[in-house]
Amino acid sequence: MIGRDILGIEDLSRDDIELILETAERMQEIGNREVKKVPTLRGRTLINLFFEPSTRTQTSFEIAGKRLAADVVNFSVSGSSVTKRETLLDTAKTLDAMDPDAVVVRHKVAGVPHRLAEVLEAPVINAGDGAHEHPSQALLDMLTVKEQKGRIEGLTVTIVGDIAHSRVARSNIYGFTRLGAEVRVAGPPTMLPSAIESLGVKAYTNLREAIEGADVVMALRIQMERLEGACFPSVREYAATFGLDREKLRFAKEDAIVMHPGPVNRGVELAHELADHRPSVILDQVRNGVALRMALLYLVAGRPPKGAPREGAR
Amino acid sequence: MARVLIRGGRVLDPSLDLDDTLDLLIEDGRIAGLGRGLSDDGAEVVDAAGAWVAPGFVDAHAHLREPGQEYKEDLASGGNAAVAGGFTQVACMANTDPVNDDPSVTMYILDRAEKDSPARIRPIAAATRGLKGQVMTEMMALREAGAVAFSDDGATIMDAGVMRRVLQYSKLAGAPVIVHAEDCHLRGAGVVNEGPVSTRLGLPGNPCVAEEVLVARDLRLAAITGAHLHVAHVSTAGAVALIRRAREEGVRVTAEATPHHLTLTDEATTGYDTSTRVAPPLRSARDVDALRQGLAEGVIDVIATDHAPHASYEKEVEFTEAPPGMLGLETALAVVLELVREVRLTPLELIRRLSTNPARLLGLEGGSLAVGASADVVLVDPERVWTYDPSLGFSKSRNSPWAGATLTGRVAATFVAGRLVYQYERGVSLR
Amino acid sequence: MLDDQAIRRALMRIAHEIVETTADPARLYLVAIPNGGVPLGRVLVENLASLTGQDVPLGILDTTLYRDDLSIRGSRPRLRRTEMPSSVDGRVVVLVEDVVNTGRTIRAGMDALMDFGRPSHVRVVALVDRGHRELPIKIDYVGKNIPTQPGDKVVFRAARLDAGTPLAAAAEVGEMQIVVRGGGAS
Numbered sequence: 001m002i003g004r005d006i007l008g009i010e011d012l013s014r015d016d017i018e019l020i021l022e023t024a025e026r027m028q029e030i031g032n033r034e035v036k037k038v039p040t041l042r043g044r045t046l047i048n049l050f051f052e053p054s055t056r057t058q059t060s061f062e063i064a065g066k067r068l069a070a071d072v073v074n075f076s077v078s079g080s081s082v083t084k085r086e087t088l089l090d091t092a093k094t095l096d097a098m099d100p101d102a103v104v105v106r107h108k109v110a111g112v113p114h115r116l117a118e119v120l121e122a123p124v125i126n127a128g129d130g131a132h133e134h135p136s137q138a139l140l141d142m143l144t145v146k147e148q149k150g151r152i153e154g155l156t157v158t159i160v161g162d163i164a165h166s167r168v169a170r171s172n173i174y175g176f177t178r179l180g181a182e183v184r185v186a187g188p189p190t191m192l193p194s195a196i197e198s199l200g201v202k203a204y205t206n207l208r209e210a211i212e213g214a215d216v217v218m219a220l221r222i223q224m225e226r227l228e229g230a231c232f233p234s235v236r237e238y239a240a241t242f243g244l245d246r247e248k249l250r251f252a253k254e255d256a257i258v259m260h261p262g263p264v265n266r267g268v269e270l271a272h273e274l275a276d277h278r279p280s281v282i283l284d285q286v287r288n289g290v291a292l293r294m295a296l297l298y299l300v301a302g303r304p305p306k307g308a309p310r311e312g313a314r
Numbered sequence: 315m316a317r318v319l320i321r322g323g324r325v326l327d328p329s330l331d332l333d334d335t336l337d338l339l340i341e342d343g344r345i346a347g348l349g350r351g352l353s354d355d356g357a358e359v360v361d362a363a364g365a366w367v368a369p370g371f372v373d374a375h376a377h378l379r380e381p382g383q384e385y386k387e388d389l390a391s392g393g394n395a396a397v398a399g400g401f402t403q404v405a406c407m408a409n410t411d412p413v414n415d416d417p418s419v420t421m422y423i424l425d426r427a428e429k430d431s432p433a434r435i436r437p438i439a440a441a442t443r444g445l446k447g448q449v450m451t452e453m454m455a456l457r458e459a460g461a462v463a464f465s466d467d468g469a470t471i472m473d474a475g476v477m478r479r480v481l482q483y484s485k486l487a488g489a490p491v492i493v494h495a496e497d498c499h500l501r502g503a504g505v506v507n508e509g510p511v512s513t514r515l516g517l518p519g520n521p522c523v524a525e526e527v528l529v530a531r532d533l534r535l536a537a538i539t540g541a542h543l544h545v546a547h548v549s550t551a552g553a554v555a556l557i558r559r560a561r562e563e564g565v566r567v568t569a570e571a572t573p574h575h576l577t578l579t580d581e582a583t584t585g586y587d588t589s590t591r592v593a594p595p596l597r598s599a600r601d602v603d604a605l606r607q608g609l610a611e612g613v614i615d616v617i618a619t620d621h622a623p624h625a626s627y628e629k630e631v632e633f634t635e636a637p638p639g640m641l642g643l644e645t646a647l648a649v650v651l652e653l654v655r656e657v658r659l660t661p662l663e664l665i666r667r668l669s670t671n672p673a674r675l676l677g678l679e680g681g682s683l684a685v686g687a688s689a690d691v692v693l694v695d696p697e698r699v700w701t702y703d704p705s706l707g708f709s710k711s712r713n714s715p716w717a718g719a720t721l722t723g724r725v726a727a728t729f730v731a732g733r734l735v736y737q738y739e740r741g742v743s744l745r
Numbered sequence: 746m747l748d749d750q751a752i753r754r755a756l757m758r759i760a761h762e763i764v765e766t767t768a769d770p771a772r773l774y775l776v777a778i779p780n781g782g783v784p785l786g787r788v789l790v791e792n793l794a795s796l797t798g799q800d801v802p803l804g805i806l807d808t809t810l811y812r813d814d815l816s817i818r819g820s821r822p823r824l825r826r827t828e829m830p831s832s833v834d835g836r837v838v839v840l841v842e843d844v845v846n847t848g849r850t851i852r853a854g855m856d857a858l859m860d861f862g863r864p865s866h867v868r869v870v871a872l873v874d875r876g877h878r879e880l881p882i883k884i885d886y887v888g889k890n891i892p893t894q895p896g897d898k899v900v901f902r903a904a905r906l907d908a909g910t911p912l913a914a915a916a917e918v919g920e921m922q923i924v925v926r927g928g929g930a931s
Contacts, residue, residue: 002820010514019823026807026824034832035860038810068810087630109632110516111586130634132516167516193519198510298810299821 001299005117005124008133009174017142017178023295024143024288030067031291041070041301044101048074049091049116050127051107056262057127057136060286061104064293070101070301088112092119102301105129110167123300131165137261138171140292142179144285145216148257153180158211158252160242161220161269162191162227163203168261169220173199186210187242190231207242214252218259219244219269235268245271249279257281317341318732319354323362323693327369328666329682338367340689343732348685362693365726368665369681370402370690372672374463374570375492375546375618376643378404378435381422382411387623387710389423392643393431394708395621397736399643400725402690403673403680404433407467408440415440415451417459424460432735434690436462436676441480441491445469450480453487462676465492467546468593468638472498474531481532481541490542490568490675493532495553496594500524505634507595511580517633520595522550529553533560536567544675545569547620549594551604558613568675570616571605573642573649574715578602582715588629588636589713592620610658615671617664619646623711641714644707648721651696655722661696689732696723698738746899747889747923752872755888756785759870760792762886767837770797772865774836776804778854779825781843784903784918785872789841804829806840806861811853834862839886843901844923845871848882873899873923891925898926 001016009017030036046065048058058074065072077084077091092115095103100122105113110130117124128134146152157176163169163185176183177200185196186204196203204210211217224235232238244258258270258280266272274280320338325348332348339347339357378392387395396404406423408414414423420437427435439461443449446469453464464484470493471477477493484491501524506512508519529545533556536543548554548569557569574592579599583590590596608614622639629636647668653659659667673681680690701720704712728736747755764770773793777786786803793801807825815821840854851869858864872888877895893899904919 002818023824026826029827030810033860034862038860039856040810040815043816087627088632089627089630107632109634111633114586115630130516131518170514170516193513194508195510195513198513298824302816 002302003123004300005113006135006296006300007113007117007124007126009135009138009171009178010133012135012178014178017139017175020139020292020295020299021143021146023299024139024292027291027294027298028288030294031287037067037069039069040298041065041068041101044070044301045099046070046072046297046301047095047098047100047103048072049077049095049103049105050074051077051105051112052128054106054128056286057106060289061127061293063290064297067290068294068297070297088115089119092116096120096122101303102297121303125296125300128167130167131170132167133171134167135171136289136293136296137168138175139296140285140289141172141218141259141261142175143288143292144259144281145257147284147288148281149215152176155181155215156184156213157181157216157218158184158186158214159218159220160186160207160210160244162222162231163187163196163220164191164193165223165227166220170199172218173201177201184210184214188232188238207248208251211248211252214256216257216259217244217249217252221261221263222265222268224265224268239268243268243271244274246273249274259285262286317357318360318729319352319357320360320362320367320691320693321354323365323367324661325367325683326662326665327683328662328670329369330684331662332683333660333662338683338691340691340729340732343689345683345685345687345689348683360693360727364695364697366661366694366696367683368692368694369669369683370692370728370730371400371647371668372403372676372678372680373401373619373621373643374405374544374616374672374675376404376406376621377409377623377639378406379623380410380426381419385710386625388430389427389435390430391708391710392621392623393427393433393435394736395643396431396433397728397730398708398725399645400647400692400694400728401643402433402692402728402730403436403678404643405436405438405462405676407438408465409445409467409469413440413445414438414461415443415445417452417455420456420459420461432730434730436678438463438465438492440464441466442471442476447471447473447476450483453483453489457487457489461489462678463490463492463544465494465546467492467494470494470496470498470528474535477532478535478539481535481539481543485539485541489677490544492544492546493528494546494593495525495528495532497524497527500527503634505591505595506583507580507597509580509598511583515583515586522552522597522601525550525594526552526556529556533557533565533567536560537563537565540566542566542568547572547575547594547618548605548608548614549575549597549601551601554604554608554613558608558611561613568616569614570618570672571609571614572618572620573646574640576602576605576609576617577649577652578715586633587715588631588633589640589715589717591633591636591638592622592640593638606653606658609653609667610663615667616675617646617650617667618672619643623709624713626712629713639713641704641709641711644709645702645714645716645721647694647725648702648723649716651723654696689729691729692725693727694723695726698722698724698726700724746891746925747873749920749922752888752921752923753788755872756788757792759886759888760789760796763793763839764796766885769837770801771799772835772837773801774804774833774838774864775801775841776806776829776833776838776854776858777841778850779805779807781901781903782841784921785843785870786841787918789870802830806854806857808850808853808857811856813849813853829861832862833858833864835865837866837868838864839868839870841870843871844873844875844899845869845882845884846875846877847879849880851882852880872901875899893925900924900926
């Protein structure tokens with residue numbers, strides 16, 4: 001996979017996903033060593049290109065790169081290319097001239113990593129683009145579920161919240177369905193895209209029905225500032241209707257786990273008591289994030305040697 | 315070139331319901347004869363065997379950007395692109411800088427066009443001052459200055475009261491009101507058709523209902539005012555159905571569809587190519603089919619390009635930040651010929667929608683090869699295979715999803731008032 | 746080339762040699778390089794237990810992330826499991842490999858080992874030594890020297906050996922054999 005862009009789970013085959021997860025499982029061991037570093041990507045440069053601040057994702061990629069001995073450079077850009085008067089093409093060409101071996105891109109608009117990948121020689125890893133995809137998050141979610149449940153095939157995964165604006169939801173929908181899980185989504189009708197079932201999921205507006213018998217319940221972060229009053233009347237009403245607590249969780253399987261991509265709005269998507277302990281596995285998700293991103297970097301970072309065909313779907 | 319004889323072409327004149335292999339004689343800028351075996355005495359002869367000979371196309375909807383945004387296009391580049399696409403008349407939208415809401419701007423455009431453009435330029439004036447949707451423009455004075463229609467285009471008039479009065483008053487000026495039907499509140503931040511594709515791409519969706527609500531409103535307003543409403547770039551199946559019903563009820567409504575809405579679906583946006591960002595957005599296959607059906611039936615009378623040039627650096631940005639619009643003048647014919655090949659339209663009916671109908675809609679001379687008419691004539695080679703390279707075209711901009719595409723059928727030559735203003739291959743068609 | 750019986754005899758002899766050359770067998774720590782080293786390591790651990798009466802820890806160390814050819818390959822190799830049950834500080838570490846040829850894997854293994862602590866000694870077991878050394882690596886305990894051509898393939902097979910099987914779960918080692926497939930001899 002060297003040189004291959006990781007733009008979305010939609011482009012990954014089941015074999016691709018399984019290879020990434022297996023590699024991540026091997027990487028987990030490095031995090032338990034006293035010397036948490038291997039020389040694998042020594043002399044290689046990873047650029048974290050963040051057009052939208054995200055301390056968590058950026059830090060996770062940075063640690064992943066450093067554990068593989070890569071030089072990690074954080075490159076933060078604020079504002080759109082229109083306000084900066086620099087086109088995406090200019091940005092891409094500028095970066096390419098610095099000869100990176102991988103570029104991790106986060107942007108608030110869907111499709112930006114695709115456009116950059118068309119120009120950049122180095123592989124592009126999408127670290128979240130608008131409401132499109134967040135592949136590394138979904139992969140670490142799958143890794144966590146596999147670790148907790150021993151399998152993904154045949155499980156029922158319910159994703160609750162703002163499906164319409166969620167890249168995490170889309171990536172997880174592609175990933176879990178591709179690995180043979182049943183995926184359900186639930187949220188207020190104003191937050192469910194009308195065509196969501198075209199992605200192979202079942203949509204619910206009744207939370208109880210959605211989590212009935214679920215093995216995994218994943219709550220999504222609500223952008224309260226932007227959506228309160230527009231997509232739901234109030235935070236209080238949202239929390240009462242779609243916030244997860246022990247009471248509502250009774251309808252899920254007894255051994256169901258609760259996940260959240262973080263950061264949690266306590267008392268909104270998740271009741272306070274659910275955020276820290278079992279059945280919640282939120283910190284496992286974070287821990288797995290580093291191993292998963294190490295796996296991605298290990299598999300794709302670098303430019304293919306001259307003459308070697310470049311893999312990957314574009 | 316006082317006399318030109320176009321010999322042996324397939325003459326397609328919708329105004330005469332004529333589809334026959336004939337000679338066409340041009341004399342002193344007018345059509346002087348149409349028949350078999352016309353004498354070539356003293357005439358330059360164009361061998362048109364295998365070609366279509368049609369009245370020049372009339373584009374009811376283009377953005378030529380002058381004055382104000384000449385870095386995207388101007389009347390010279392836009393006019394040259396027009397004749398290269400077979401358009402001898404082009405109605406240009408009012409969203410220039412300054413806005414064409416004042417007779418002085420209308421006259422400026424006409425003055426510049428006279429000098430710079432090989433195509434006849436027909437300004438569309440704003441319906442409200444500054445395209446703000448509040449205060450009506452001086453329609454009588456604008457009409458006097460040469461405006462052929464009134465429209466705020468993309469700055470849709472959202473106040474129904476204002477729209478009602480604009481329609482009422484347009485009757486006095488005797489020109490149609492063109493509506494870009496899109497409810498801005500329902501559209502919101504939408505940039506692609508709301509549906510499976512927008513869901514997959516994670517881009518904000520623009521629902522069909524945003525168009526249909528406005529079409530329904532304006533059809534009712536046209537019905538009660540008796541004014542002539544022209545619906546620009548119809549894109550949804552629902553809008554086609556609404557217009558069809560209003561037609562049956564006798565509402566004075568005409569409608570246009572663009573080559574891109576007739577041939578591309580929202581799937582074209584899958585790679586986030588900003589040249590596919592248009593307003594209204596590319597819709598679903600079902601909508602495209604309904605548009606083709608509407609065009610075939612005549613519910614949609616006109617094919618208009620909505621030619622909307624933008625500089626490449628303006629399009630090389632985030633999808634949501636890219637200005638909407640794509641080039642159209644130089645590719646329109648080749649793109650819509652697909653409909654003829656699919657037997658949805660006869661060549662004669664295609665020409666009617668490209669030429670005769672838009673001329674009539676805008677109250678223009680043209681769209682006819684009748685003896686005595688101005689010799690605005692286009693020669694089309696319907697089988698010609700060519701590759702479209704915007705950098706070799708006449709437009710200053712390059713924002714086309716057909717860049718690099720192999721197209722079939724193209725304009726071989728264009729005459730305006732009997733003067734050869736464009737030929738694809740120099741000298742080849744003339745001898 | 747080497748059947749199960751021959752391999753088991755070689756491993757018993759090697760166990761004897763290890764005991765003879767190690768002053769304090771209680772400090773022994775076997776580290777197998779997957780995949781081939783793992784079943785061999787298991788047999789050696791059993792042999793050492795029978796000879797010394799002591800449980801010798803067995804670790805598994807994947808050397809892939811330490812390889813020196815990652816930057817010149819078109820794709821990255823699949824990773825194998827690493828399980829190091831305890832620190833190697835002050836231990837006599839014996840790396841166990843099935844076939845040693847260029848010595849590059851042993852080099853990677855020694856680098857990897859240093860990330861787990863500071864062993865007092867590092868020694869190397871190879872069931873087969875092919876001898877085309879490219880680095881100054883010495884094998885301390887050899888099962889059999891098999892002269893080969895550089896193009897040959899020497900394959901170690903062990904039944905019921907699975908790269909993904911955790912050490913504890915691999916209860917038994919099945920039939921083992923070494924096969925040489927010609928290539929460079931001609």
